[in-house]
Amino acid sequence: MLLKINDWIFDIDWERTMEHASFAVSDHCTCAYCENYYRAVHQMYPRLSDFVKKFAADIDGPVEMYPIEPTLYLSGYRIFGRIVQAGSEPMMEDGIPITAVPAGEDFFMVEVGEMELPWVMDEDPDEVISPANEPEYMQRMMNRLLENADFAPIIS
Numbered sequence: 001m002l003l004k005i006n007d008w009i010f011d012i013d014w015e016r017t018m019e020h021a022s023f024a025v026s027d028h029c030t031c032a033y034c035e036n037y038y039r040a041v042h043q044m045y046p047r048l049s050d051f052v053k054k055f056a057a058d059i060d061g062p063v064e065m066y067p068i069e070p071t072l073y074l075s076g077y078r079i080f081g082r083i084v085q086a087g088s089e090p091m092m093e094d095g096i097p098i099t100a101v102p103a104g105e106d107f108f109m110v111e112v113g114e115m116e117l118p119w120v121m122d123e124d125p126d127e128v129i130s131p132a133n134e135p136e137y138m139q140r141m142m143n144r145l146l147e148n149a150d151f152a153p154i155i156s
Contacts (some may be wrong), residue, residue, distance in 0.1 A: 012056055017078075082109075096115045
C-alpha cells in the first residue's frame with residue numbers, strides 16, 4: 001500500500017507490519033521508563049497514535065525506545081516495506097518531529113521524537129534502574145547515531 005505524507009512516499013507491507021506491531025505491543029518492556037512512556041504518550045500527544053497507525057504500527061509497540069532522561073524520549077517503529085521517496089523535512093505531528101530511515105532489506109524505521117513526557121509513575125525517576133542508565137547502553141546509542149549521521153561529529 002502506498003502512503004504519501006508531505007513529500008515522503010512509502011510502500012508499506014500492511015499485513016506484515018500489523019502482525020509485527022501486534023507482537024511488539026504484547027512483548028514490550030515493563031521497566032518504569034517504558035511504562036511511563038506507554039501511560040503518558042497518549043495523554044500528551046493524542047494525535048501521535050493516529051499518525052503511527054498510518055504506517056500499520058501501534059504507538060504502544062515501539063521496537064526501540066530511548067529514554068534520554070526520565071521525561072525525554074525517542075521511539076522507533078519497524079515498518080515492513082520501503083521508503084520510495086524520502087522527504088526534504090521531518091514529518092510532524094503534535095509538534096513532534098518524525099522521520100523514516102532505511103534499516104534492512106525489507107523494512108525501515110519510523111523514528112519519533114524527541115518528545116517531552118511527564119513522569120506519571122509512582123517510583124522516583126532518579127532511582128529507577130533502566131538500560132538508559134548504563135554506560136554500555138549510551139555507547140550503543142552513540143554508535144547508532146554515528147552510523148546514521150550524514151556527517152561525523154567531532155567527539156572528544
